[in-house]
Amino acid sequence: MRLSSKDTLHLSIPFLVLSGITDARTEQGQAMIAFGPVPSRRLGRSLGINNIPPKLCSYSCVYCQVGRTIAFETGRQRFYEPERILDEVRERVRQTTELGETIDYLAFVPDGEPTLDLELGRSIEALKPLGIKIAVICNSSLIDQDEVKLALAPADWVSLKVDSTIEHVWRKIDRPHRSLKLDRILEGMLEFRDMYKGELVTETMLVSGMNDGKENMEAVAAFLSSLKPDKAYLSIPTRPPAEKRVRLPEEGALIRAHQILEKQVGKVEYLIGYEGDAFASTGDAEQDLLSITAVHPMREDAVEKLLAKSGAPRSVVENLVAEDRLIEMEYDGHRFYVRRFSKGKN
Ligand code: SF4
CATH class of the missing domain: 3.20.20.70 (Aldolase class I)
Structure with missing residues (x-):
């Protein structure tokens, strides 16, 4: 653990x-x-x-x-x-x-x-x-x-x-x-x-x-x-x-x-x-997205940049959202992604 x-x-x-x-x-x-x-x-x-x-x-x-x-x-x-x-x-x-x-x-x-x-x-x-x-x-x-x-x-x-x-x-x-x-x-x-x-x-x-x-x-x-x-x-x-x-x-x-x-x-x-290490750049877009969003919400433009840098398709994000590991939200006129953390609320 x-x-x-x-x-x-x-x-x-x-x-x-x-x-x-x-x-x-x-x-x-x-x-x-x-x-x-x-x-x-x-x-x-x-x-x-x-x-x-x-x-x-x-x-x-x-x-x-x-x-x-x-x-x-x-x-x-x-x-x-x-x-x-x-x-x-x-x-x-x-x-x-x-x-x-x-x-x-x-x-x-x-x-x-x-x-x-x-x-x-x-x-x-x-x-x-x-x-x-x-x-x-x-x-x-x-x-x-x-x-x-x-x-x-x-x-x-x-x-x-x-x-x-x-x-x-x-x-x-x-x-x-x-x-x-x-x-x-x-x-x-x-x-x-x-x-x-x-x-x-x-x-x-x-x-x-x-x-x-x-x-x-x-x-x-x-x-x-x-x-x-x-x-x-x-x-x-x-x-x-x-x-x-x-x-x-x-x-x-x-x-x-x-x-x-x-x-x-x-x-x-x-x-x-x-x-996991926040901000550790592994070159693996999925891992990077999960690490970063555990520390900061990521704006859509930052996500796009990260995907482009690792040559990963948009489907990486879509899959994480579909699997409920990442949440997509509108805030203050921007779309943000944040790591899902509230499963099984106490
Ligand atoms: S009561 Fe608050 S300040 Fe005291 S040990 Fe618990 S969390 Fe820390």
């Missing part, structure tokens, strides 16, 4: 165990600090770091793949000594290297919010001598705190969650701890952007009828135009969500979201759970 969008949400350790990818628990059933590496579309092969206890979070997102939040917290605490994190990660790196496997990133992706760890910054610093780039996927909720900005600063790559910049939508989808204030979080993200030297990306998880509408996406786009992330990712809940009522957005909503963001942020990509 490939976990190509594994980085779209905080990783589920039981899922990793079941998938046979890694033994993520000790014999006593305790979560291991270091696990993987697992394939991730954004980070390549990333070795996961679980720096907090299970499902400790400041949000209880309706789409969370690890269920409702058990320990609802905003207070930062000390969980593991940075030396212990370093020991476990170093050992995992050694085992992985011995197997001849590579690691592109050490990624803080616990089953909860990694910035709740008071030792996050020291742990990142402790891992630096391993010479592997360090990533943190966080929900942004504590970024208004200067200590959190400083903790994230030494990381090479940081992902901030921006599901909504509209108060009632944010409350509905992310279900934040009552002490959190959206305006302070947004301000904190902008301040972090000013000081941060690494690669900054955002992730917006789209849920049908909650935040995939035009109004919300325009508000998110306006904010991202100030934040200027290196890349904005749009994701969808690809695994069972905390709440059964969560529905995948329609393809039209996904195209609209992409178009709206693209006008404000140069680089926008989907994370919709497909395997």
Whole structure:
């Protein structure tokens, strides 16, 4: 099993165990600090770091793949000594290297919010001598705190969650701890952007009828135009969500979201759970179309160019549409093609 969008949400350790990818628990059933590496579309092969206890979070997102939040917290605490994190990660790196496997990133992706760890910054610093780039996927909720900005600063790559910049939508989808204030979080993200030297990306998880509408996406786009992330990712809940009522957005909503963001942020990509290398030019028109449309909607003229370049007939597209692997849609006066992703809605 490939976990190509594994980085779209905080990783589920039981899922990793079941998938046979890694033994993520000790014999006593305790979560291991270091696990993987697992394939991730954004980070390549990333070795996961679980720096907090299970499902400790400041949000209880309706789409969370690890269920409702058990320990609802905003207070930062000390969980593991940075030396212990370093020991476990170093050992995992050694085992992985011995197997001849590579690691592109050490990624803080616990089953909860990694910035709740008071030792996050020291742990990142402790891992630096391993010479592997360090990533943190966080929900942004504590970024208004200067200590959190400083903790994230030494990381090479940081992902901030921006599901909504509209108060009632944010409350509905992310279900934040009552002490959190959206305006302070947004301000904190902008301040972090000013000081941060690494690669900054955002992730917006789209849920049908909650935040995939035009109004919300325009508000998110306006904010991202100030934040200027290196890349904005749009994701969808690809695994069972905390709440059964969560529905995948329609393809039209996904195209609209992409178009709206693209006008404000140069680089926008989907994370919709497909395997394969996006944009890998194989010379095989069918494969190229499927790879590219998994990341971007393609306008008809771009599709025509791709077909011409590989000398492929128009029937390649028609067959993919007939097989329901590609969807043809009109949007904003143009015809677009997008990868079918909403079969078997959850
Ligand atoms: S931020 Fe949301 S998705 Fe991430 S662990 Fe917390 S509740 Fe789950």
